[in-house]
Amino acid sequence: MHTQKTYSLDEAQKKLEHYCAYQERCHKEVVEKLRNMRMIPDAIDVIVVHLIQNNFLNEERFAKAFVLGKFRIKKWGKNRLKQELKRKDISKVIIDIALKEIEADDYLETFHALAEKKVESIRETNSFKKKKKLADYLLYRGWESPLVYDAVNRLIQ
Known part of the structure; x- marks a missing residue:
């Protein structure tokens, strides 16, 4: 039978300090990790508070x-x-x-470059289908509808 390792509060705290130092994490990821380590809810609260106070978790x-x-x-x-x-x-x-960290100019520049690159790669001859493929691609990636439809109409005649 496979037994899972149990952690003391200090061991779990050190493990989570490394986990958070390696890469930025959100509270949900940290709590999930602690649950997977089979920590009790009180211990999870203590560790999360420690991580926040010591700036491991922000x-x-x-x-x-x-x-x-x-x-x-x-x-x-x-x-x-x-x-x-x-x-x-x-x-x-x-x-x-x-x-707000994203610069407006960078945002539009990235959008237009992405749209132009994608339109070149679409091998559809029917312009309606081509427009749909481009719009679906850009919308799936989370770009705003007005931007998407302007670009689709501008790039595909």
Whole structure:
């Protein structure tokens, strides 16, 4: 039979300090990790408070890092970023603060570059189907509808 390791409060705390130092985490991820380690709710509370007090865990810092990373690397729009942060139980106030980290010029530049790159790769001859494919792609990535439909109509005649 496979037994799971049990952790003392200090061991779990050290393990979670490393977990948070390695990469920015949100509260939900930390609590989930502690639950998987079979920690009792009181111990989870003590450890989370310790991590926050010692600046290992900071929801605003996590949200900013998440937004900038996903925007730069995966080219996600604001709708997708908001949706993913809500899924991680980040408050609306913090989400708004994090989204302000994206420069308006960078945002539009990234959007137009993404749209132009995608339109080149679509091998559809029917212009309606081509427009739909481009719009679906951009909307899935979380770009705002007015931006998407302007680009679709501008890039595909």
